[in-house]
Amino acid sequence: MVSTTFLNLKTEKQAKIRKALLVEFSNQPLAKAQVAPIVKMAGIARGAFYKYFDDLADSYRYLYGVAMHDIHAAINQKVSNDSFDPQFYLNQVATFVDGVVNSRYQELIKMHLDKNESLIGEDRSQPVSELDSRQWAAMILSHQVIKTILLNPERKVQTMKRLKEVLELLDGEEMG
Template sequence: MVSTTFKNLSAEKQRTIRQALLKEFSEQPLASAQVAPIVKTAGIARGAFYKYFDDLTDAYKYLYGVAMQDIHSDIDNELGETFDPQFYLNQVTNFVKGAQNSEYFGLIKMHLMKNESLVSQGSVNPATVSGRQWATMILSHEAIKEIIINPDYQPAVMNRLSETLDLLAGKGKF
């Protein structure tokens, strides 16, 4: 977890360190990332890095959290009372557009391609949501992943997602 020492740095110094983290984690998978390029780019001592973060994984989780918060800030997270496939299609479209237009695009792509299985994230317990909600979350995530990794597939992925969400809504046939 990012330290209080880091949080007490000036906004400019935090931004400089985030940019150095972004450079390393966008170019290197977490398993290959190193502290040396980060501290060099950020202009900080190696010891300072470890005052701010426990390790590279901690720094990665911090930065990825910042990226997700930034991208999700423009997305409507309020579920309606009824299952509306268009709501989820809009969510996927807005997330992809936000990611593609973000400084974090390289980080997100690297995360989806190489790092996702290395970093535990708070996943939703399938027992706490309906089967339809759980399936929709899994499908939406996979659609986002496919589009980020292979942008040319976006029309086909969105069509397939739309068809599947319509099936989950009871519109259409298997």
């Protein structure tokens, strides 16, 4: 977990370190990433890096969290428990994909989906028990569609079409 020492740094210094992390983790999978290029680019001592983060994985989780927060800021809507709306999920997926493509985090997110996701573990921010079966299925499918589109942009139209079809099928199901 990022240290309070890091969080108490001046904004400019934090930004410089985040930029160095972004460069390293956008170009190297976590398994091959190294502290040396990060500290060199950030202009900090190696010891300082370890004062701010437990290890490389910790710094990666921190940066990935920052990226997700920034990208989700435009789409920070909760799933409605009252109804199932296929268009809601289509809009969320399209907005998220556009947010990634138009952000400085695009290569980081692609590297995460392609190489690092299995190393970090899954996001447990919304417990499955809070979602009904259709919402859960739509969430899982939406995440897979995002991954497919970001790693294979040429498949965006057909993948979004398939998502729409499946969401409409889920919408037609009677839940009992």
